[in-house]
Amino acid sequence: xAVVFERPKSLCDVPLHYCPGCTHGIVHRLVAEVMDEMGIxxxxxxxxxxxxxxxxxxxxxxxxxxxxxxxxxxxxxGVKRTNPDKFVFTYQGDGDLAAIGTAETxxxxxxxxNIVVIFINNTIYGMTGGQMAPTTLPGQVTQTTPFGxxxxxxxxxxxxxxxxxxxxxxxxxxxxxxxxxxxVREAKKAIRKAFENQKEKKGFSIxxxxxxxxxxxxxxxxxxxxxxxxxxIPYYPLGVYKDSVAGGND
Amino acid sequence: MNYNILLAGFGGQGVLFAGKLLAYCALISGKEISWxxxxxxxxxxxxxxxxVCISDEPIGSPLVTEPNVFVALNQPSFxxxxxxxxxxGKAFVDSTLVETKxxxxxxxxxxVPATQLETDNNLPKGANIILLGKVLEETGIFSDDTVRKAxxxxxxxxxxxxxxxxxxxxxxxxxx
Amino acid sequence: xxxxxxxxxxxxxAGCKCFFGYPITPQTELAxxxxxxxxxxxxxxxxxxxxxxxINMVLGAASTGVRAMTSSSSPGISLKSEGIxxxxxxxxxxxxxxxxxxxxxxxxIQPSQADYWQATKGLGHGDFHLLVYAPASVQxxxxxxxxxxxxxxxxxxxxxxxxxxxLGQMMEPVTFPEVEPKVYDKSSWAADGHKGQRExxxxxxxxxxxxxxxxxxxxxxxxxDIIKEKETDAECYLTDDADIVVCAFGATARVVKSxxxxxxxxxxxxxxxRPKTLWPFPVKEICKATESASKILSVEMSMGxxxxxxxxxxxxxxxxxxxxxTGGVIPTPAEVLAKIKAMGGNN
Numbered sequence: 001x002a003v004v005f006e007r008p009k010s011l012c013d014v015p016l017h018y019c020p021g022c023t024h025g026i027v028h029r030l031v032a033e034v035m036d037e038m039g040i041x042x043x044x045x046x047x048x049x050x051x052x053x054x055x056x057x058x059x060x061x062x063x064x065x066x067x068x069x070x071x072x073x074x075x076x077x078g079v080k081r082t083n084p085d086k087f088v089f090t091y092q093g094d095g096d097l098a099a100i101g102t103a104e105t106x107x108x109x110x111x112x113x114n115i116v117v118i119f120i121n122n123t124i125y126g127m128t129g130g131q132m133a134p135t136t137l138p139g140q141v142t143q144t145t146p147f148g149x150x151x152x153x154x155x156x157x158x159x160x161x162x163x164x165x166x167x168x169x170x171x172x173x174x175x176x177x178x179x180x181x182x183x184v185r186e187a188k189k190a191i192r193k194a195f196e197n198q199k200e201k202k203g204f205s206i207x208x209x210x211x212x213x214x215x216x217x218x219x220x221x222x223x224x225x226x227x228x229x230x231x232x233i234p235y236y237p238l239g240v241y242k243d244s245v246a247g248g249n250d
Numbered sequence: 251m252n253y254n255i256l257l258a259g260f261g262g263q264g265v266l267f268a269g270k271l272l273a274y275c276a277l278i279s280g281k282e283i284s285w286x287x288x289x290x291x292x293x294x295x296x297x298x299x300x301x302v303c304i305s306d307e308p309i310g311s312p313l314v315t316e317p318n319v320f321v322a323l324n325q326p327s328f329x330x331x332x333x334x335x336x337x338x339g340k341a342f343v344d345s346t347l348v349e350t351k352x353x354x355x356x357x358x359x360x361x362v363p364a365t366q367l368e369t370d371n372n373l374p375k376g377a378n379i380i381l382l383g384k385v386l387e388e389t390g391i392f393s394d395d396t397v398r399k400a401x402x403x404x405x406x407x408x409x410x411x412x413x414x415x416x417x418x419x420x421x422x423x424x425x426x
Numbered sequence: 427x428x429x430x431x432x433x434x435x436x437x438x439x440a441g442c443k444c445f446f447g448y449p450i451t452p453q454t455e456l457a458x459x460x461x462x463x464x465x466x467x468x469x470x471x472x473x474x475x476x477x478x479x480x481i482n483m484v485l486g487a488a489s490t491g492v493r494a495m496t497s498s499s500s501p502g503i504s505l506k507s508e509g510i511x512x513x514x515x516x517x518x519x520x521x522x523x524x525x526x527x528x529x530x531x532x533x534x535i536q537p538s539q540a541d542y543w544q545a546t547k548g549l550g551h552g553d554f555h556l557l558v559y560a561p562a563s564v565q566x567x568x569x570x571x572x573x574x575x576x577x578x579x580x581x582x583x584x585x586x587x588x589x590x591x592x593l594g595q596m597m598e599p600v601t602f603p604e605v606e607p608k609v610y611d612k613s614s615w616a617a618d619g620h621k622g623q624r625e626x627x628x629x630x631x632x633x634x635x636x637x638x639x640x641x642x643x644x645x646x647x648x649x650x651d652i653i654k655e656k657e658t659d660a661e662c663y664l665t666d667d668a669d670i671v672v673c674a675f676g677a678t679a680r681v682v683k684s685x686x687x688x689x690x691x692x693x694x695x696x697x698x699x700r701p702k703t704l705w706p707f708p709v710k711e712i713c714k715a716t717e718s719a720s721k722i723l724s725v726e727m728s729m730g731x732x733x734x735x736x737x738x739x740x741x742x743x744x745x746x747x748x749x750x751x752t753g754g755v756i757p758t759p760a761e762v763l764a765k766i767k768a769m770g771g772n773n
Contacts, residue, residue, distance in 0.1 A: 012626075042622040045490065057628045063617035065489045066630040068512045071482035074474065078486025078494070079617075081470045082444050086490075086619050104482070107475035270597070277599050285597035289452055289535065310684030312596050312677075315758045 008032035010041040010061045017055060021214040021221025023178045024052060024120065028059055030178075030188045031091070031118060034195050035062065044087040045079050047072040049096035052126040056091050070101025073108035076115045087198055089116040095125045098134040098158045105164075112169025112203035116194040119160060122211040123232065130216030134158045137235055142216075157235065161208050165241035171197045172205035173242040179210070179228040183238070210236055251281065251306050253391065254314045257378075258299035258331055259323025259344075264378035267404075268321070269300035271382065271416075274400035275392040276304040284312035297326060304391070319389065321381055322348060323364075332359075340388060342381050360384055362426045368419075376419040383423020394420065429564045430455035430594040433497070433523055433587065436568040438463060440575040441607025442493045442521070444470035446483035450499045451535045452591035453525035457497065477502040481509030481522075488518040489629040491616030493575055493607075497523035499591070500541050501532060503549075510584055511550025515631030517615075517646070519578035521571065522556075522586045525594035528754035536754025537591035539676060542731035545588045546705040553643045555650055557585035557657065558704040560675040564598040566702075572605060577657065579610040581649060588704060590727065592677040592756065650706075658708035661700040664690065665715040668697030670769055673712070673736055674725045675701050678757065682725050685762035696766055704732070709739040716740060721769055725762055726750040 007013065010032035018024045035041045044062040048054055050069035057064035067075040072090035080088040097105050097119050108115065124142055125131040131144040135157050139148040149157075161173040172194055176187035187209055194205035210232050212224035219227060255272060259265045266287050273285040286301040301314035318339035322328040328348045335341050337356040346365035362384050364377035373380070386392055392400075397420055401413045427435070434456045437445070445464055447457040457473065464471035470487075474480035480496045487494040498506060503524045513520060526541045528534035545558045557577055559570040567589060574585040617627045633639035663683060665671055674682040679700040689696045699715045701708050716722055722744055724733040730748040737746050749765040751757045 041620075043619045045617050045619060047486070054632060057630055061626050063620055063627045064629070065486065065617055066516075066628070066632055067485070068482060068508055071478065071485075071509070074479040074482035075486035075489070077472070077474075077479075078444070078446065078483035078488075079490055080486075081472060081483070082487040082492045082494070083490050083618060103475055104479050107479065273597060283599060286592065287595055289591070289595055309598070309680070310687060311681040311759055312598075313592065313681070313756050313758070315760075 008036045010035035012059055012061050014058055016059060018052065019215040021212065021224060022052070023122075023209075023211040026178045026184060027118065027120060027187070027209050027211065028056065030184070030191050031089070032060065033188065034192045037192070038195060038199070040087050040195070043085070044089070045083070047076045047079070047088070047090040049090070049092040051093035051096050053091055053093060053120065054127065070096050070099070071104055072096065072101065073104040073113070073115070073117065077108055077111070077113050080113060080115050084114070087116075087195060089118060089195075091118045092120065093126070094119070094121045094123065094133040094135040098160050106167070109164050109204045109206070110167045110169045112171070114198055114201050114203055115205075116191075116198055117204070117206040118191065119206055119208040120211045121160070121208055121236065122213040123157075124213050124216050126213050126216055130213075135160075135236075137231060159236060161206065161241040164206060169204050170206070170242050171203035171244065172207070172240070174206075174240045175208040175210065175236060175238050177210040177228060177233060177238055179212070179225045186238075208236075210238075251304060251391075253302070253304040253319055253389070254317050254336075255302040255304070255319040255321070256299060256314045256317035256331060257302070257321040257323070258297070258327030259378070261298040263298075263323045264375055265298045265323060266300050268378040268382050269302045270404055271379075271397070271400055272302050272304070274403050275396045278396055278399050278403075279392065281305065282307060282309050284309040286312045299327065319385060321385060323378060323381065325349065342385050342388075344377055344381055346377075358388070360388060362423065364423070367422055367426075371418070371422055373415060373419050373422075376415065379416050379419035380423040383420035384426050386420065387424040427564060427600050428455055428595065428597050429567050429589065430525065431459045432564045432600050433567050433571055433589070434459040434463070436571040436602065437495050437521065437575070438467050438469065439602055439605065439607070440493070440572040442469065442495045442575065444472075444487045444492060444494050446472050446474050446480040446487075446494070446496050448474050448477045448480050448498065448502060450502045452527060452537075452594050453497050453499045453523065455594070456523065456525070477505035478509065481506040481513070484520050485509055485513050485516070485518060488513065488520045489516070489616070490618040491612035493579075495521045495523070497525065499525045499527045500529050500538070503541065503544065507544075507550040510556065511552050511554065512631050513584050514550070514554035514556060515552060516629050517582045518584070518629065519582050520584050521574045521578055522584060524586060524588050526588065526590040528752065534754040535591065537677060537756060538727050538752065538754055539590055539678060540728040540731065540752060541588065542704065542726070542728060545586055546707070546735070549586075554646065555705050556583060557581070557653070558588050559585065560588050560702060560704050561593060562676055562679045562700065564593070564596060564600045567593065568600055568602060570702075572603070576608055579608070581653060588676065590677050591754075654706040657703060658706050658711060659702040660708040660711040660715070661702060662711070662715045663698040663700070665697035665699055666718065667695055668719050669695040670721050670723060670766055671697050671699050671716045671719040672723045672725055672762070672766065673699045673701070673732065675704060675732065678725055678727055681757055681759055682762055684759035685766065688759060688763055689766050694766060701732075707735045707739060712736065712739045716744065719744065722746045723765065723769060724748050725757060725765075727756065728752050
C-alpha cells in the first residue's frame with residue numbers, strides 16, 4: 001500500500017502533551033519536515049524555551065537543549081559560535097521571546113547570529129494558565145487582564161517582526177499563520193527559507209507563527225482558528241518584513 | 251633586600267609606569283615581586299597610587315601601607331602618605347608640585363624639582379622617571395644596565411625611542 | 427603579569443575554546459585579554475549584551491562539549507546565578523571567574539570577599555554546589571584555572587575561581603606550566619548533532635515528576651560526597667605548634683601571613699590555615715591544623731562568612747573569633763597582629 005502521509009523522521013514517536021486544538025503540533029511538524037527535506041536532523045541542535053513548548057526536546061529528533069526562560073537565543077549563540085557547521089534553531093513562545101527574553105532576542109538579531117528562531121505568538125501565556133503576554137491584544141481578557149487588556153495600564157502589544165526588521169543583522173523576518181491550509185503551506189515555505197538562510201550564512205532569521213490557544217482563550221479549536229483569522233491577523237499582518245542578505249556572522 | 255615602595259600622584263603622571271619599571275627591574279634581578287595599582291573610576295587626573303614590593307623572600311601582603319620608599323608626585327599624595335613612611339625610610343618628592351616640606355626627622359626626604367627638570371630638559375612626561383632616577387641613586391637598588399633591560403621589555407617596539415629618553419631622565423635624576 | 431590577564435592566558439592554555447563576558451570593574455582586563463588573543467588561538471570571544479546572556483552562551487557552548495568560560499565581578503555574578511543553577515542542573519562543565527568587589531547592591535569597586543556565602547552556598551536556586559577555588563597569588567590563579575577546567579570536566583559540574591579585585595589587579599611574576607589540555611570523552615552526553623548515528627541527546631534540567639527530580643539531585647549529591655572526600659586542598663603555615671591559628675583565604679591570607687611572620691618574630695605562637703578549596707571546605711585539614719591551638723581566628727574581607735564554616739568544621743570545639751574589614755577596605759598586617767595580641771596571643 002502506498003504511504004501518503006507519515007510522521008516526519010525528525011519527530012520522535014511519542015505522544016505530544018499539547019492541548020487538543022493547539023497549533024504547536026502543526027509547527028513542530030513543519031520544522032521536522034524541513035529538517036527531513038534538507039537532511040540535516042543529525043547536524044542540528046535545537047533550543048527549547050520555557051513555556052508550553054518546554055518539552056519540545058522530547059519531540060524533535062535532533063539534539064536538544066533546554067534553556068532558561070528567555071535565554072534561548074543566548075544559548076543558541078553559544079552553540080552556533082562554537083559549532084558554526086551545525087544548524088541551530090530556537091523554538092520560543094511570546095512570553096519567552098518578547099518579554100523576559102527581549103534583550104537576548106534583539107541582541108542575537110542585531111549581531112546577525114546565523115540561527116533560526118521559530119516564534120510562536122498566541123497572545124497569551126499558556127503553560128502558567130492564561131496570563132497576559134506582551135502580544136496580548138488590546139481588550140483581550142486574560143487571568144491578569146480580567147477586564148480586558150487596557151493599554152493605558154498594561155501597555156500596547158509588541159509587534160516583533162516589525163521591530164526586528166529595523167536591525168541590520170536580520171536576514172529574514174516573516175510573519176505567518178497556521179489557521180488554514182494555504183497559510184500552513186506558506187509557513188512551511190518561510191521555515192524552509194529560514195533554514196536555507198542559515199545554510200548560506202545569511203544571518204538571523206525569524207519566523208513568527210500566529211498560533212492558537214483554545215484552552216486559555218476559552219474557545220473550541222475551530223472558533224480559536226476563527227479568532228486567529230478575524231482578530232490576530234488584522235493586528236499582526238502576515239508577510240515578509242525583512243528579507244535581505246545581511247552580514248552573516250560565523 | 252626588602253623594599254615596600256609606594257608611588258603616588260595624579261593619574262596621567264606615569265605613577266603606574268614608574269612602578270612597573272621597578273617591578274621589571276626586580277623581575278630581571280631574580281627578586282620576589284608584586285605590583286598592585288589602586289584603581290578607580292577616573293582614568294586620568296584622579297589620584298592614583300601603586301604598591302611595589304621587592305624582596306628576597308616571598309611577598310606577604312602586596313598592599314603597601316607603611317612604605318620604606320615613598321615617591322610623591324603631587325601635594326595630595328604627599329599630605330596623605332608622608333606620615334605613613336616607616337621610620338628610617340626614604341621619601342622622594344617632586345618639589346615643583348609639592349610646596350610643603352615634612353618636619354619628620356626620622357626619615358630621609360629628598361626634594362627634586364622633577365617637573366621643572368622635565369621642562370628644562372625637554373623630557374615631556376618625564377618627571378616620574380627623573381624622580382625614579384633619584385630613588386635608584388639613593389637606594390642603590392638597581393643599576394642603569396638593569397633599567398635598560400627592563401625598559402626594553404616594557405616599551406613597545408614602535409616606541410623604542412622612548413628608551414633613551416627614559417634613560418636620560420634617570421641620569422638627570424641620579425645627578426640631583 | 428596582571429592577575430586578570432594571567433587567568434585569561436591560563437584558561438586558553440587549558441584548552442578553553444570560548445569566552446563570553448560583559449565588562450565590569452575590576453575584572454575587565456580579563457575580557458580585553460581574551461578579545462586580543464582568543465581568535466588567534468582558534469577560539470571564540472564574544473561580548474554579550476548582559477551577564478545573563480553571557481552565562482547562557484556558556485551553557486550553549488558547554489552543551490556541545492566545548493570548554494567554556496565566563497568572568498565577572500560580584501554584581502555580575504548575581505545576574506549569572508540563574509544560568510549557573512541551570513548549568514549545575516544540566517550537569518554541564520564550565521569555569522566561572524568572580525573577581526569580587528564590595529557589596530551589597532552596586533557596592534564599590536575595591537576588593538572584597540563578601541561573596542563567600544554566594545559562591546559556597548547560594549549561587550542560584552535549588553540543591554547544588556559548584557567547585558570553588560580561592561587563589562592567593564597570580565601564580566595560583568594560573569594553576570587553579572587549569573585545574574578547575576579538569577575538575578569541571580571530571581565531575582561534569584561548574585567550577586568557580588573566587589578571586590578579588592586585589593588579585594585581579596596585582597602584577598606578579600608567573601610561569602605557565604607546559605601542559606597539554608586533557609581530553610575528556612563527552613560523546614555520551616554532548617548535544618553536538620547525532621549525525622544519525624545515535625539517539626538524540628537532551629541537555630535539560632526539567633523533571634516534572636518529583637521522584638525523577640529527586641533522583642537526579644540525590645545522584646548529584648552522591649557525587650558531591652566523593653568530591654568532599656577527594657578534592658579538598660589547603661595550606662598550613664606554622665600551624666604545628668601554634669596556639670592561635672588564623673584562617674584566611676585568597677588575598678587576605680597574604681596579609682595574614684605578614685602578620686603571622688611579625689608575630690612569630692615577637693615570639694607569639696601563631697600559624698595560618700588557608701583553604702584553597704572553599705567548596706568542598708577542607709574539614710579534615712582544618713581539624714588537623716588546629717589540633718594544638720586553643721583559639722582560632724578567621725580574617726576575611728567581609729563581615730564574617732567563612733567563620734561559620736570553620737565553626738562547623740571543628741564542631742565548635744574551640745572558640746572561633748573573627749576580624750574583618752569590608753566594603754573594599756583591605757585589612758592591614760598591623761590590624762591583624764593587634765587582634766592576635768588581643769586574643770591573648772603571647773609567648
